[in-house]
Amino acid sequence: MNSHYLTLPQIGHLKIISNKNHIIEINFISEFSGKDLEEGEAISLKIFSGIYPAEVEKLKNQLIEYLKADRREFQIDYQLAGTDFQQAILDETAKIPYGQTVSYKELAKRAGSPRAWQATGQALKNNRLPIIIPCHRVIGSSGLGGYNGGLKLKKTLLKLEGSIN
The missing domain is CATH 3.30.160 (Double Stranded RNA Binding Domain)
Known part of the structure; x- marks a missing residue:
């Protein structure tokens, strides 16, 4: 590597x-x-x-x-690592469209584990491909939630995509 x-x-x-x-x-x-x-x-x-x-x-x-807001999806060859649950969460996260957000709870449901919303947050914390697998598009029910690049960057990316003002 x-x-x-x-x-x-x-x-x-x-x-x-x-x-x-x-x-x-x-x-x-x-x-x-x-x-x-x-x-x-x-x-x-x-x-x-x-x-x-x-x-x-x-x-x-x-x-x-x-x-530059000229690209909405990435076409990159990458390798995912993690448990089956983590990979299911990351696979569903990769499907969140540009400019949209989903809650941790909704993402857990989409990945087939509706009660695992806290574990979903942990899986996203370990996302090795931020931005490409857009975990910045996953938000908490009472706020933005966390982000490995910091909350300022999460806000910047969501503003860039038009998800927040």
Whole structure:
């Protein structure tokens, strides 16, 4: 497995882990500050010299398109890890359309475990492919809920998609 680093407007610093043909993980290196990069600033930064593998380059380009509101779905080859329950939750999360949100409770129901809404939150906390598997679109019944990239980033992504004002 290889690590690659990106800095993207609206998101911040990411560590991408890939194997030869798949994206394995996307990690937020630091919590989103809420400040966008100024126009003209670099939208990608590779900490190590060299060229990105094809799948990482594809991910970078699709993330940039998403942040410009030019992309609503990702076509990335990735590998999921986790229990059958976690994978069922992530599979259902991947089906949530751009611009829409669902509750943890509704997501648990869609995944076939209607009483497991708290475990659903834990499965999403362990989502290794945030944004691609859009766990930011899952909200609590009394608020936004949590997000590995921080609540500011969750709000930013939901605003970008028009889910919240």
